[in-house]
Amino acid sequence: MDSLHIHLVLAFRKILRPLLRLSMRIGLRYDEFTEIVKGAYIETAVRDGLGTDVPQTRGRITLATGLPRREVDRFLDDNSLLQPAQSLNSVVTLVLHMWSTEPTYLGPYGLPLEIRFDNNSKRSIVDLVRRASSVTDPREVVDALLKSGAVLLNEDDTYRVVDRSFMVAKMMSASGLELFGNTLSQLAATFEHNLRDTGTRLLQRSVVADQGLPVDLMPEFQDFLNKRVQLMLVEVDDWIGRRVGVEHTADRPRVPTGVSVFHYIEPTESQFPPLPLVEGDTSSPSQNNSLS
Numbered sequence: 001m002d003s004l005h006i007h008l009v010l011a012f013r014k015i016l017r018p019l020l021r022l023s024m025r026i027g028l029r030y031d032e033f034t035e036i037v038k039g040a041y042i043e044t045a046v047r048d049g050l051g052t053d054v055p056q057t058r059g060r061i062t063l064a065t066g067l068p069r070r071e072v073d074r075f076l077d078d079n080s081l082l083q084p085a086q087s088l089n090s091v092v093t094l095v096l097h098m099w100s101t102e103p104t105y106l107g108p109y110g111l112p113l114e115i116r117f118d119n120n121s122k123r124s125i126v127d128l129v130r131r132a133s134s135v136t137d138p139r140e141v142v143d144a145l146l147k148s149g150a151v152l153l154n155e156d157d158t159y160r161v162v163d164r165s166f167m168v169a170k171m172m173s174a175s176g177l178e179l180f181g182n183t184l185s186q187l188a189a190t191f192e193h194n195l196r197d198t199g200t201r202l203l204q205r206s207v208v209a210d211q212g213l214p215v216d217l218m219p220e221f222q223d224f225l226n227k228r229v230q231l232m233l234v235e236v237d238d239w240i241g242r243r244v245g246v247e248h249t250a251d252r253p254r255v256p257t258g259v260s261v262f263h264y265i266e267p268t269e270s271q272f273p274p275l276p277l278v279e280g281d282t283s284s285p286s287q288n289n290s291l292s
Helices: 003-026 030-048 058-065 069-077 088-101 125-132 138-148 174-195 215-243 246-250 285-289
Strands: 151-153 158-161
Touching: 030 058, 030 069, 058 069, 088 125, 088 138, 088 158, 088 174, 088 215, 125 138, 138 151
Parallel strands: none
Antiparallel strands: 151 158
16 A cells, blocks of 8 residues: 555545544434445546546446446436435525625615515515526525524515625534535545646645644634634625626636635544543454354
8 A cells, every 4th residue: 555545544534533423423324324435436436537538337437436336337227326415505605695796786885785585576585596596495595594694584574684694503404514515525625626736726725823722712713713704705705796797607607616714623632542442342353253
């Protein structure tokens, strides 16, 4: 096993620990997890290719992934197994972005106008949602915006934007887990792109408190981050709104892109502490496997 292989295995172990903590917390078993991994291997081979110009075949996918041919056939023949999920969060975020940046929805001072759910005019929640997605229920979008606190309902039944950020109200929810998956996949895709050494690196920067911060400074640090990062993200959102609008979708190619910012806190223990003694059967493997 070469050095790159070894370090990739170690990196995967670090990545998997928080994922597996979450899996065990919600009751996702090992057999269910391995089913996910099988599907991901096959989906990656099919969607991203195998790195050559040779036409893909099920036999080549079998060789590249190391999975049995029957597993490759099972996933490719059952469309439901690799069906992409509908994203509510992306629609909600786009609606909030359009509402906060498009001239049609802005008042004299550049503030988002107060609008109704559907008043049979161009400016409405329903109009925004229909432009963002043809299949998403506008009621689901407005409910998500209200729960997040980004939008409030006025006494006259109009809605107003009070926060440019869409924050999932409850993280252990369908929306929270969707955000979890999107953020981790985007971060991993950024690193994967940069590791390919294509010559054009995507932005990936970190600021680290090398010796850690005193515990009593954490609330002040979090407040500082929330305020400063929010200002930066609003500036980025305004830049996107000024430079390209949704009206250009039909005649200009689009690249799904954006910026994510997160504040991390590492565990206090070392990355690979000695495994504690686990209570239970302490008999040797040979004793466990012997027949009585």
